[in-house]
Amino acid sequence: MLPDQQFLRIPGPTPIPPSVERAMSRPMIGHRNPETAELLEKIKPGLRAIFGTKQDVLILAGSGTAGLEAAVTNAVKPNEEALVIVTGAFGDRFHKICQAHEIKAHRLDIDWGEAASPDQVKTYLEKHPQIKAVFMTYCETSTGVLNPIAHIAEVVKQYSDALTIVDGVSCVGAVETKMDEWGIDLFITGSQKALMLPPGLTFLVASDRAWKVMSENERPRFYFDLQTYRDKLAQNSTPYTPALSLLFGLEQVLNLMNEEGLDEVYKRHLLMKNMTRHAFKALDLPLLTSDKDASPTVTAVKPVDFSADDLRQIAKKEFGMSLAGGQQHLKGKIFRVGHMGYSSPADVLQYISIIELALTKVGKSIELGKGVQAAQEVYLKQ
Amino acid sequence: MLPDQQFLRIPGPTPIPPSVERAMSRPMIGHRNPETAELLEKIKPGLRAIFGTKQDVLILAGSGTAGLEAAVTNAVKPNEEALVIVTGAFGDRFHKICQAHEIKAHRLDIDWGEAASPDQVKTYLEKHPQIKAVFMTYCETSTGVLNPIAHIAEVVKQYSDALTIVDGVSCVGAVETKMDEWGIDLFITGSQKALMLPPGLTFLVASDRAWKVMSENERPRFYFDLQTYRDKLAQNSTPYTPALSLLFGLEQVLNLMNEEGLDEVYKRHLLMKNMTRHAFKALDLPLLTSDKDASPTVTAVKPVDFSADDLRQIAKKEFGMSLAGGQQHLKGKIFRVGHMGYSSPADVLQYISIIELALTKVGKSIELGKGVQAAQEVYLKQ
Structure with a gap:
């Protein structure tokens, strides 16, 4: 060989595109310098387009699982009920995170290799009116299934007042995504899949509805408190040290995606x-x-x-x-x-x-x- | 796309291997530092193995054509006769260089796409006993022909006292090469082909016989004077500033070739x-x-x-x-x-x-x- x-x-x-590798090897800058603020401002529109949203996309230093945990802990209070649609290993991970955080997490288990159907979700929600959040996986990496999240989100909205929370890790940026139009409340992805970067960043976007629910959630949280990221991002800043080289790479990734369309x-x-x-x-x-x-x-x-x-x-x-x-x-x-x-x-x-x-x-x-x-x-x- | x-x-x-790209991005060092001397010492055995020689391999900053011109001007005096075996564009280039340097250059033209045969060379040399050097191309890049240089060198030695001078640019490092055993007197290659580096280095090796002929050649030359490179290399140095990043890359190329065998x-x-x-x-x-x-x-x-x-x-x-x-x-x-x-x-x-x-x-x-x-x-x- x-x-x-x-x-x-x-x-x-x-794989990482060569121009992204080069961008990432740029010398470090101060994370409180104006250059960092400019960089954070510059990448906003590209990230919004990828999620199909008008909301700002929060960026946390952490792997995809950090993003999933941040979603769980910000959106759901202890002892509240949630439904986790499990179509594979990453649906299962959502369920484990819910359990770790004392959420009464129902499981809707689908045979691995099949997608969830909106009808199954509807039936479940009708039986369990206390459910406050529905967790699902857009692309279930462990099986290669793409779940019909737009249709499921529609059903969730129609048959409950639960938030729709989607793990988009292995497809956002590769598959058409219209968060606002589809009514997704919390959407998470990671850097190391469709976004052509090394692992190390997780991205979260919340709807106005989700922000309201999260603001009323007093569950203790610090690094994962999304409101602090939102407040800082409004000033083109981050609450904690950002993973700068990945942000340098992200800027170039968005250039490439823009160039291709x-x-x-x-x-x-x-x-x-x-x-x-x-x-x-x-x-x-x-x-x-x-x-x-x-x-x-x-x-x-x-x-x-x-x-x-x-x-x-x-x-x-x-x-x-x-x-x-x-x-x-x-x-x-x-x-x-x-x-x-x-x-x-x-x-x-x-x-x-x-x-x-x-x-x-x-x-x-x-x-x-x-x-x-x-x-x-x-x-x-x- | x-x-x-x-x-x-x-x-x-x-293409450049990623580990070679990384090696080349190492910060510059002083070219008269001990680190440069260590580097020049370290790469000697690998280069010798590639050419199949006991001689030291000289490294000049320049493209392959610089190496061809250095070979011509060191080995042949003005008005001496030489034979250039032309099997394509790079044989033709050898002839042009000879002409530029007032050498009486005979051409043995072979149809493009065919290799030269030792018999043709023998016949030519028998008719032209004054020929002092025979130039040929190992792999003729313009046609994809590999000339039988071992057999031609044998004929040259048997039927003349001419030097055998070979352009090995597009195959040394990819094709078995036994310079000493085959009796090649001057062998040239470049960095950007089998050696997996960017363009910018040319390599030359001379036999003892060639060194003797070159020492008796008083043609004016400075940058291309091979004796100065030989003298400096004996002290692990170079007469003029070496292309350092390419040498950093070369060290890793030789590691890779050694790893593979x-x-x-x-x-x-x-x-x-x-x-x-x-x-x-x-x-x-x-x-x-x-x-x-x-x-x-x-x-x-x-x-x-x-x-x-x-x-x-x-x-x-x-x-x-x-x-x-x-x-x-x-x-x-x-x-x-x-x-x-x-x-x-x-x-x-x-x-x-x-x-x-x-x-x-x-x-x-x-x-x-x-x-x-x-x-x-x-x-x-x-």
């Missing part, structure tokens, strides 16, 4: 999804999710006649290509390929051709080139 | 050549060179039913993939793909799949995936 060559095809962290970014992700799914189907690989439920950012395969982990090992050992495995009860049973952020159809063609070789090496009989051909046909038909 | 994504598939400059590096290049040629044959693309004459580092295609330049434009515009065109009378008539340095079978699969798409777009009827399949089969059979 060629030393120093790595193809990062897991669903995050994702958000609609083109979303189209590219849909194209990569379609190329990937058609290729896997042509190779007779069983997909974990249906076409209807599939996320544009990550695709999971559940093989029946070879070991997913053997395939992943060969891809890593022979080509330096990282594919993700399964989590919890899917451990060892699936492999997942990420196609988001700094990823293109050229990358899809490459990972399909490598997966074909690895399939042959694990003993699966396939026609070489067939998956690539299927992906190429999708590319040409766009 | 994804902004900031570029696939550099020309035969140099070639030179034999593995050479095998990888042979594998990439074979994958590429089988793929192009499967796609019915006429190759400019025969299998026998083909270089492991660059492959040229001479299409008959589509425009090479149209194909290159589509690859660049839709995928950010740079392919090279033809030079001189081959301009517009061929395209060339580089597969050397920081390049792997994974990269080959990617450029074949993209070339397939571009072929379809220029109207050539091909079976999609067929070239990839042929390349995959070569990979599996190794």
Whole structure:
């Protein structure tokens, strides 16, 4: 294998564009300097566009889980009831955070690989009128499902007065997102997925309704108190030391997304999804999710006649290509390929051709080139 | 197209490994500091191994052409006779340099796309006993031919007392090279091809025989006087300011080549050549060179039913993939793909799949995936 060559095809962290690497290597500045204020001001419009909101997007130094915990602790009081829609490992994480914070957290468990349906949520809410918040995952990274959050949010609004709180970590920035129009109250994402940055930042946006609820919540909190971030951001500042190099990178990420155009970014992700799914189907690989439920950012395969982990090992050992495995009860049973952020159809063609070789090496009989051909046909038909 | 994504598939400059980029961004040091001396000492064994020589390898700040000119002006006196074997644009450049320096330069012109044969050289030398130097190109970048320099050097030694002077720019470091064993007298390469660095360094090695001839050459020279570089290198120094960041990078390049093992590096290049040629044959693309004459580092295609330049434009515009065109009378008539340095079978699969798409777009009827399949089969059979 060629030393120093790595193809990062897991669903995050994702590859960093070279111009973003360069931006991040800019020398440190004082975080109370006017340059930091200018930077915070400059990145506001790009972040708003990605979430589809008029609200300011708060930036915390922390991983995505920090953002999920901040959402839970700001929005829900101890002993209040909440509903967590669990479609995979990250829905489960939301539930664990709720439990840690003494919230009466109901679980609506969906089979892993399927999306939640608005009807299920409606039925649940009608039975449990005390529910104050509904937590859900936009793209469930562990399965590659994209949940219909716009429709679920509509149902939540219609059948309860609960807040709709969405983990958007593995798709905001890659998939069309209209927070205000869809009536999402609290939306969270992270830096290391569609936003093409290293891990270390989490982003939160709240609706006016959510701000009202949060202001009435006296639960003790300090680093995660979102009101302090809001107050400081209004002055183009941060309450605590910001992760500056990631902000330097973010500025360039937003330049790149602006250069390409958000609609083109979303189209590219849909194209990569379609190329990937058609290729896997042509190779007779069983997909974990249906076409209807599939996320544009990550695709999971559940093989029946070879070991997913053997395939992943060969891809890593022979080509330096990282594919993700399964989590919890899917451990060892699936492999997942990420196609988001700094990823293109050229990358899809490459990972399909490598997966074909690895399939042959694990003993699966396939026609070489067939998956690539299927992906190429999708590319040409766009 | 994804902004900031570029696939550099020309035969140099070639992509830079990330660890080499990082090494090059090290802060400047004083070029007369002990650190510089340590660096110059440290890189000696790696460079010797690449050339297959016991001699010290001189490093000049300059492009490959600077190295070619230094070879000409140190080794041949004005009005002496020399033979230049011209198999393409870089053989032609050697001839132009000889002419500029008032050397009576004979040309042995070979059809572009073919290698020179030792017999042709023998015949020429027998007719022209006054020839003092024979210039040739190892890999002729403009056609993708690898000349049989070991056999030609043998003939030169047997049928004349001329020096054998070889331009190794687009293959030394990618193709097995045994300067001492083969009896090459002066060997030149550049930094931006198999050595995975940006352009800016040229490397020269001379045999004892060449050093003797050069010491007797009183042609005026200053920056290109190789003896001054030799004297300084013996003290781990340089006569003039060295291109330090490229030396920082070179140290890491040699680490990477050592980690992989030179034999593995050479095998990888042979594998990439074979994958590429089988793929192009499967796609019915006429190759400019025969299998026998083909270089492991660059492959040229001479299409008959589509425009090479149209194909290159589509690859660049839709995928950010740079392919090279033809030079001189081959301009517009061929395209060339580089597969050397920081390049792997994974990269080959990617450029074949993209070339397939571009072929379809220029109207050539091909079976999609067929070239990839042929390349995959070569990979599996190794």
